[in-house]
Amino acid sequence: MLEGLLHHKKEIKQYFLALAITEDRIDGALWEKDGQGKVNIAATASENYTASDWETAIIAADKVISSLEPNVPEGVDLQKSVFGFFPEWVSEDKIKSEYLKKIKQLTSRLSLTPLGFVDIPQAVSMYLGSSEGSSQTVILIGFESKHYTMSLFKIGKLIGSYAFNRSENIVSDIEKALNKFADVEVLPSRMLLYGTAVDLEKIKADLLNYPWQTKANFLHFPKIEILPNDTVVKAVVIASSTEIALPVEKSEDMVESVADNTAVSASGVSDQGESQEVADIAQDLGFVGEEPVKDLNIENEMTEVEKQQNANIAPVTIPENKLSGKARSSFAGQIPSMPKFSFPKLTFTIKLPAFRKSGLIVLIIGLLILMAGGVYAFNWFYPQANVKLLVTPKSLLINEDVALDTASSTVDVDKKIIPGSEVKLEVTGTDKIITTGKKTVGDKARGEVTIYNKTVNPKTLKKGTQIQTGNLKFTLDEDVSIASASENVGSLNYGSNKIAVTATDIGTSSNVGSGTEFSVADLPTGYYSGRNEKVFTGGTSREISVVARDDQKKLREQLLQKLQQQAGDEVKSKLENGKKLLDGSLTTQIAKETYNKEIGEETDSLSLDMSVGATALTYSQNDLDELLSKIVSAQSPVNYDYQKEKTKVSVTETLKPEGSKQMFKLQIEATLAPKVEIGDLANTITDKNCQDAISFIKNKFNIAGAECSINRSFFLFKDKLPTNPKNIQIEFSNL
Template sequence: MSFLDTLLPKKEKSKYFLILQIGRITIKAVIWSANGNEIKIAGKGFATYDKPGKQIEAADAAILKAGKDLPENIEVNKVIFGIPVEYTDQNKIKKNELVKLKKLVNDLSLTPIGFIEIPEALSHYFRLKEGSPTTSLLVEVGVEYFSVSLLRVGKIHDSTTILRTDNPGLDLEKAFKTFTSIDILPSKIVLYDQGEDLEEIREELTKYPWQQKAAFLHFPKIEVLDSEIITNALVNAAASETTRDVTMENISETENIEEDKEESGIMNNESSEEKEMSEEGQNLESGIENKEEITIEEGITEEEVEGDNFGFVKDKDILEENITVSNDDIIKTPETKKPGIRKSTYLYQEPVLREEKEEYKPKIKLPEFKFKLPEFTFHIAGVLPVLLVIIFLAILSGVGVYAYWNIPTANVSLIVDPKIMDQQMDVTISPNTTIVDKDSKTIPGKILEITESDKVSSKTSGKKSVGDPATGEVTVYNKTNNSKSFKQGSIIMSSDNIKFTLNDDVTVASASDTGEGINFGKTTTKVTAVNIGPEGNLSSGTTFTFTDFPSSSYSAKNTVSFSHGTSREVSAVSQEDQDKLLSVAEDKLSKKAKDDLYVKLVEKEKLLEKSIKAFSTTKKFNKDVGDESSDLTLDISQNFKGVIYKENDLNELIKQIALGQMPEGYEFSPDKTVFTTDEPEVKKDGSITFLMKMKIYLLPKIDQEKIRNRISGKSFDQAQEYLKSSDNVVGVSMDLESPFPFGKDTLPHKPSNIKIGIATR
């Protein structure tokens, strides 16, 4: 070492960490390093397993992949587990999962230093990414289960796991209803897993009627989380325990890792003589109980550091020491600080405030300043500065009061119990009227027409034989006393029922008596087999009979074998091929017509989808049935009609129908009313009639202006007390937006800054 090296500061050594993200059928390994506040991902590995007994092999494979680019002198043996919600119960690792993790770390010579529940890591990640605490429903999609976590203002308030069926919407509805501590659910659902394609599930959930099935104020936004985000969230959460000033920008991925010959490769700069783990099979109850917990930063107790606690303990094996074994053999995690939000004991929900981002702040006392105002004599030079100061303070106070009066805003959601009326009626949409007629249940409408064309192709499935018929020459015999003429095309048949036709007209002389016997009349002629194929290649000496005459009168015989009969099987167009291709083309054009008709709608217009019909079709196939071909193409054009109506007209008709049965104090809610229709009947005048089945929602009348005036400037408790005195309101949720550090429990003083929303339970 040179003299200059002794004067320069030593390069800080990187510490290497391993994260194992555990799933039911997958394991992901991530090796990352920390050097000051700089975090680098050194490698990633992924493996799957199909049996619980294969979990250790999968973990070993994932770790090997993650560490394949590490220098030989770097050894990573301390591990942080990323585990799903179902692995824990009331901040404890379940016994059966603990046994598996214990065996894994023993077999792979690892030392566990902490674990992180994936929802907690995601909460931390979202807070750093978005700059403020978030509120959403986190849904882990497992092979056989859904694990749902309620994230409110950056904190996990509740979690539940439910078995998965073929109906994800119904499954999650049941899970959401277990969150009884809140009246209104977050309007954002985040799906994540460890490999399954979640787009199909997201599509199903977007079609589920959430506003009628669960306590959502608005239809929830449903997002799919990339699996890499989970990995980054785990690294970020773990890094926050080792490097308090870590941010999203500090984390990067690196491909090359410089070898440090002086580095031991053991995390936390421990020597190679570090105490080994206790022997496999040692009773877990020997662990140290209730030890004073210390954060990674030396000398800082937990009371002095506010922020996320992800279950880390410095220099302890969490499966051996930093645990207390309960009677049910479940290991406790280090106690985490509970979110500072009270839960209501009655149906009304406590106000939800936006919490400030939690971060470590040193306790610094400001010095006390003592000063004495100068004494002024009453002359012009002294009075003017005092007046200016007074005017400035008055203006500043006025601006402050004005800002405090006008800037804060609040959203107050009132939860009410609706009354639902089930109705059905025959509704007519007519292009011949312009008014809503309650008596005939007719609303105005109009017909839109559109032409759609397309060219579609498919492979043929039919088969046919092609080839040549057999040909030859026969001698025709006339056994009667009269001559006989046979027309071209007359059919002769062999004893095997193989038929041939005469190529030409032929006349055969009558039989004659020679005195020694009867000589049949005879003549020769060419014949061709009726069907193609080698079956017609008959040998010489074959006897034939005419199909239209008795064999006792006429017959034929070949003296030379027939030839040229061939056949082969080829693809051909069948009737089924044409029918299927036509059906596919018509379905495609029908969907395209629906989409194009929707484009033509203007604001507040609705399209009655079941009214869309094709009224004319032009089609042309490139091949006929029976033609030899492996491909079939169809050119098709169809004209469609669809009936549209105005949403306000239908709502007005429903409202008029409901008025006669509406209870006092209620009003019609068109936004929540839903209906279905049967197949419409088209009449000669162009109008259509259909049966409409409705669920009409009636909501209690709420004087929003009166409520705004009564609760403006009131504390949350006072506002809650007033609102819960109403018979119509069964729940309340409040959300305050204010930049001021004071008045966090007070609604805006300006009534127009309070937005009232109505939700149903």
């Protein structure tokens, strides 16, 4: 019996190709959409191409499709395609003629059936809104190798989009582009970069180093981020999916009733209808057709081979179609005709107990009352909605001298004093570095020299007397006595004596050869001289690593810094709940330090053991919050509230202590939100639809905007806010 009542529909899935085409890269995505409208992106791929050579673009697209095809189910042809272009490719919602010809060549060569295209910036905005769950207030900047596109959105609405040529100074380019939005009172404080340019990281770094608050209408320094590489093609998929509807496929048990007796294809659409639909879409997109696009005759510009390839490709154009709250897209408006169908007739026979006429009326009335009560109760308790009021905050920068007093137990708002406590501990550690000092060591050369006395008087030279040859110096190892010279017939015999000598310096240079002449220090060479008969030996030298004074200094500073960080971490780990460490209050003193080597000693590395005593000041976060609230409130403009959770506080300078008080300079970056007295707003907007509620709120309150979303609704009133005001959540959000 159940089999006769239930007709199971086969799951309908269609597979599509998305191509985001820019001037230097092609991104592709394989995606599917089922009968319930669920979209799944099965795979993505991308390929670069040479901007000046469209043939390389077709090859790149072919590679992208080849990368995606392994994910396509067997028997399915990947032909139906959607495209994404930057605004410079489009004019008045139509592809420019110079680009239209290129797209026609690509779709013809690759046997693709084009369905339509989307504007990339608006598609990205729609994708972000879908993935982040709220309408976007953002500046989108899409970069290509030669161009960039800047688009500004506020609460999902496109304020403006402009394309520009890139120059060498991209920061200057962006500043000039922002001038296009000079009439926007406050620019969004979020700037997202995306696209195919290879230098996005460098662009981001340059933008982060630029003083935007002084150069454009930014309330805060903008948050600048780079979107993932596949964002563009995923955005094309999401934007396109909203425009593509699937046909209904009949079940085997369904009673067929097709008015025009058209044969139904496997996809649920008549072969004739599908053919006509593609032709209609192609005609609209404006690639080619029975009547060529105005001012562009592609057929005349193609070779005979290209014309033959294009013979079975349906032409395409894009009708104007602006989506409310979505990315503007151009898709054929025709949907395949659905075959008519009917369900089997069912006959029920129910025997009811006999009632008197009056009793039956009472029963019916009772049932109606019960049903009405159930409907009312369900409509009261079940629906839920969220209304968000968007306000423009103000920033307030305050610098104050504040004291932390370890002798105090309460906050003194007038004197700007908060109570504190002192924490002491000791930390130890070891560290080492590679030594940088160098030293030459070795042995001194030794030898024997004969000293000659050319005078008529004997001479005694003391131990240590220097003799010299060139720049090399040697000293006598012992005292030596040299006899005087003696006369002989016709000649003079010099007095002489041999003595051992040692070089004054180390090194091989003192290993002098035999027959070297020497002079005696402080004595005339005409009276005294020396000569060696044998080569001097033993002189050696080598360079070694030793501890330099700077090595000890560097290691000391390095280890002390580590121990200071360790001391701060240990203080924080021991803090009680709600306690904070005062920035800049941590002081340290070295208690003990021991090096493994002294200055000048030979070693490749130097190690140090150190003990450090640390003292720090802590305070209660609640005490500081109490003081901040008073300080900020006293300086806030009228009709603005202090937002504690969005306030940043930092210690800019720690001053000298005064007894039990530690003085410090505090910088407060406070965020103020305008006061909006909404009163009993929830009661006022019950049973209104979202659009009427937003219009009412904007007219009544001084706010920047409003957002409304119905989370759960009663099917009879699915577009209305709940009847029960307690089920309408109202919250504030800063732009």
